């Protein structure tokens with residue numbers, strides 16, 4: 647496995663590689679990222695992972711400075727997982743000139759759910775992903791369903807710019823108690839970690855109740871949010887949406903997703919669960 651830091655080295659390393667599968671990351675890798683790489687490897691001849699903590703997608707007061715940077719450990723994991731190439735650029739390499747948003751994803755998607763609480767976040771994600779796509783030129787790119795709204799934004803990006811890239815969603819990897827794996831889980835205190843799995847349990851309860859025939863989605867979301875608040879969470883949102891558009895579901899929508907974002911102490915966690923109605 648090679649590790650390159652510049653766009654020029656990347657271009658040279660990619661020459662003549664056949665079908666390229668790409669997994670963009672911000673590093674601090676865990677089993678969830680490695681499962682995305684495995685998916686990319688299955689779809690491609692040559693696998694590329696990027697490691698870049700993107701300043702453009704962090705708002706003021708968010709965790710850009712303290713986001714864990716663990717390049718050596720990440721590269722060791724990627725080498726073990728048979729990744730072919732790692733692109734780990736410095737900020738000045740990816741943003742050689744002062745960068746504002748290149749892309750404004752549709753407001754109805756980007757300003758809703760997480761976007762309502764993190765203004766500019768999805769424009770920052772879309773901008774860096776467009777730049778990375780431009781450099782890596784992948785045939786397929788894999789994004790985790792854990793960041794469900796991000797996946798929808800990236801699918802929209804490929805449509806908006808007519809990018810010939812197949813976007814594949816990878817399943818969320820979970821700890822034994824159901825907590826979705828996330829680099830931010832390590833911010834949780836020892837007393838918070840066992841409580842954190844409640845988020846996944848609330849989503850599973852919503853999914854079960856819907857599978858049992860309940861269709862009052864706002865009430866289900868409201869009840870779950872209330873239980874989380876009673877347990878000491880600060881809830882940004884709990885919602886049930888149409889899986890493809892993330893709009894409020896209509897009566898005919900069969901593919902749904904329930905999503906939540908909430909803070910336990912200082913740690914903001916997100917999670918979601920897909921629901922297919924029979």
Ligand code: PAF
Nearest residue numbers: 670671672700771774793
């Ligand atoms: O999901 C992430 O880690 C990031 O948002 C991404 C897609 C690598 C863009 O910085």
